[in-house]
Amino acid sequence: MLKVPPRAVGVDPRPRMMAAARERWPEAEFREAGAEDLPFADGSVRGYRADKVVHVLQEPGRAVAEARRVLCPGGRIALVGQVWGAIMIDSDDAAFTRTIVHARADLLGTPRAGRQYRSLLLAGGFDDVTVEAHTSVFTDPATLSLLARLAEPACAGGAVGRDQADEWLAEQRRRAEAGRLLIAIPFFVASASA
Incomplete structure (x- = not known):
C-alpha cells in the first residue's frame, strides 16, 4: 500500500498574507480563511x-x-x-x-x-x-x-x-x-x- 506523506496547508484570512506566503513558497498550499471557519471537512x-x-x-x-x-x-x-x-x-x-x-x-x-x-x-x-x-x-x-x-x-x-x-x-x-x-x-x- 502506498503511503501518502503528510502535507501542510497554510491558512490566513488576509489576502496580503496569502500573497506573501505564495510568493515565498510557490509550491505550498494555502487557503484564505479564518481560524473560526476552517475550509476542511x-x-x-x-x-x-x-x-x-x-x-x-x-x-x-x-x-x-x-x-x-x-x-x-x-x-x-x-x-x-x-x-x-x-x-x-x-x-x-x-x-x-x-x-x-x-x-x-x-x-x-x-x-x-x-x-x-x-x-x-x-x-x-x-x-x-x-x-x-x-x-x-x-x-x-x-x-x-x-x-x-x-x-x-x-x-x-x-x-x-x-x-x-x-x-x-x-x-x-x-x-x-x-x-x-x-x-x-x-x-x-x-x-x-x-
Whole structure:
C-alpha cells in the first residue's frame, strides 16, 4: 500500500498574507480563511498549529472548537503565542515602559490568550494537555524595530505622548549602541490530543 506523506496547508484570512506566503513558497498550499471557519471537512486533519494567532481573535474558544472539529481522533493541536502584557524591556523608566507594553497589549483581541491556552484546550474537549513557557531574549540592535512596533500603537492610541515615546525610543537606541539592549518575550506553547 502506498503511503501518502503528510502535507501542510497554510491558512490566513488576509489576502496580503496569502500573497506573501505564495510568493515565498510557490509550491505550498494555502487557503484564505479564518481560524473560526476552517475550509476542511470534519475529522480530516491530523495536526493543527496556531502560531501567534490566538491573541488577535475576539473569541478564541470558537477557533479552538473549530480546530477540534477538523482534527481526526488522536490528532494533535499546538498553540504558540507571546504573552503581550509580560514583555520585559530594560529601561531607565520602568513605569513608562510598562505603560507602553500594556497599551500595545490592550489593542489586541485577546492579549493574554497565552495564559488561557490550557483552559481553552480543556474546555474544547482536548486530552493530554501540556503547557510550556519559554522566553526569547533579544540583545541585537536589529530588534529595535520591535520596540517601535510597541511604541507607535501606544502613541497613536493616546496612551503615551509623542515626545515621551520618542525619548523612550532614543534611550533604547543609546542602550543598543552601548551594547545594553535587552528585550525578553515570554511565549506559551500548549499541545493536546483530539
